[in-house]
Amino acid sequence: MRAVDLIMKKRDGQVLNREEIDFLITGYATGKIPDYQISSLAMAVFFKGMTFEETGFLTRAMINSGDTIDLSDIEGVLIDKHSTGGVGDKVSLILAPLAAACGLKVPMMSGRALGHTGGTLDKLESIPGYRTNLSLAEFKEALEKIGFAMIGQSESVVPADRKLYALRDVTATVESIPLITASIMSKKFAEGAESFVFDVKCGSGAFMKTLEQAEGLALSLVETGRSLNRKIKAVISDMDQPLGLMIGNFPEVREVVSSLHNQGPGDLMDLTIRLTAWMVVLGGLAADIFTAEKLCREKITDGSAWKKFLENVEYQGGDIEVLLNLERAPRAQHIIPLKAENQGFLKRIDAFKMGLASGMLGAARSRKEDPVFPAVGIELLKVQGDAVKPGEELCLIHGEDLSKIDEVKKLLKDSYSFNEEPLPPGERVLKEL
């Protein structure tokens, strides 16, 4: 078998079989097939796609390129959630303890995101003392005792994905649905989960800008899962506007705390409960989504999700006193309001621009070496549909270093648009597959 013939086969729109995909990925992972062949293959896949079965073979081959986390001795159903990422997306921090409170086991491993929004690990680490580098034994103990644990991805899991992703990043081949699918799925399955709920974000603040793109990815995830005999539920959710009211690492933790006290913003509560409920259904702990949603709401109101969260923070070394007394928690040095200039009804807050502004304040890193400031971010005071008068505060900027404040303010101003007439509220959940 020769790599060049397989590249040609894909280039000419043919389907690669399991042996061929194994040959390519194993060869790449072991250094026998060079970068320059895999990058031209990736470009051919960009143009010609892959069937769901092919994507399944690719997923499996990538899993086999490294270690897998064996969680088979954990009692209970192992179910995870994955999101393609968005602005103000703190869902994982509420969903994981909630799912655990419902009786599921959630082995959550997160990447350290680059780009316009902080990753889950950055949010967790904004809690003083919180360790995301548990050993495998600790990870399993936390799963058994508490029902969930949240750690960083291990270097030894799916090394082919690590290598392939770095290559795709510099060869303009990131935006390929089968390659995105295999990258997401291989990591989740290698990390020991049995099935997943995927939150496919869609809109200006997300990787998928249009509903059509998001549907393509959602379908690919669900059907590739099917080809691997794994149950996958995909929820396409709106990320054209930030989720909830807080953007930034510790600011989002504050919103997690209020949400676990059933006082979170409606859009965040509804989406989180919907996603958790699908996990409950996938795990067989409820017969249907309505029963599952009811169970989730109960586990919020009776305080058991909050209790799970505190147990987890304590286990992973975080300072729960900070969470119990939020007034003592870290706060940014400067809190600067942004005031409305127009009169009208808030039509839209552009998530992408909000995310950029938050990144500019230091909430996210654009290079691996960059520091992340836990307390900085943006606090929304008005949301879509709200009536606004000139001079009213639209949001608060939480900043440490004000050197870029003018740029931040300009971005924030640009992210607001208004309407003369009142508007119906938008839906977060756009579609479920």
Add this chain to the structure above:
Amino acid sequence: MRAVDLIMKKRDGQVLNREEIDFLITGYATGKIPDYQISSLAMAVFFKGMTFEETGFLTRAMINSGDTIDLSDIEGVLIDKHSTGGVGDKVSLILAPLAAACGLKVPMMSGRALGHTGGTLDKLESIPGYRTNLSLAEFKEALEKIGFAMIGQSESVVPADRKLYALRDVTATVESIPLITASIMSKKFAEGAESFVFDVKCGSGAFMKTLEQAEGLALSLVETGRSLNRKIKAVISDMDQPLGLMIGNFPEVREVVSSLHNQGPGDLMDLTIRLTAWMVVLGGLAADIFTAEKLCREKITDGSAWKKFLENVEYQGGDIEVLLNLERAPRAQHIIPLKAENQGFLKRIDAFKMGLASGMLGAARSRKEDPVFPAVGIELLKVQGDAVKPGEELCLIHGEDLSKIDEVKKLLKDSYSFNEEPLPPGERVLKEL
């Protein structure tokens, strides 16, 4: 400027400008842009193409990657011919002396072909003593005195093409018309020619299998030439069947000798005269193709083309005695006839299979290190349209090593097809652009 952004631009179907193409090619040639980015770019070009102007920029950037041969002090019009290669294609060896006899200067530099058919250099080197590695001074002297010289390509000319071609070969990106165009044109222009005639071969024995593909390449060559202010004439010629009667290195030289005595097979004579006549027209030595063809036929019949050929062979160190007394020339050890089994009219001789068989006998190399046997090959005794009876000889196999003779015979048998009714002869020249 970042390579990844330019790859993305091409991937998304946009046109690259001159600076962008210079950046990519200069960066690649100097090692600043890695193989893996250029291979994904090449795959994007495969799918999205390039405008003629873009292809012109690419050609220029490739020329600028290395040395150019300065022939500006040679008196006369410098015109060359390029062929995409075929089975039994010995046109260059007749055309170059003929064009010189007409008064043109032909600076011919050839590559050493790999694949199913020997290259021009192998054919020339089958003449005992013939040197294709003239120095630049010798090359120029031969051009001035004789009017043509035939040498191998210099390593220092168009190094970007050398590097890019090697990469395309292993990344399934050879079959891209703009990339093929820039590869051919950059070499020809860097080697000092002012304009060219391109013989675009089409059919089973050629790189371009269909007329549509050949037309695409011909148009790209002519229009890219126009964008560079160079006059180019493209002739699409049939390569579904071998050209002439002889296939193999010295066997083809024998046919060159008879052709230069005006005794070559009609298809070979006609095509060679047509191509040379277009060179004469491009060079301004005749007002139209009819006058030019007449001039060419005269230069064959009056022996002046043959005289030029002998002068060249002598200058380049070849043994002209062998050419003057062909009976003394090297002959293969075994000459084995292939006999017809069927009755009918010869419908077609598959050029590709003939080429493979000839390569199997040792007339071509599949790896750089392989030796080439000068005397081996195939001599056709029947051609398209001929009536054939069972037991009649179809061709003669000239072989040295008979270890693969059964395979060769099977290939040859398979390459013949017959018709019950007589057939009109096919045309060699299919189209001119």
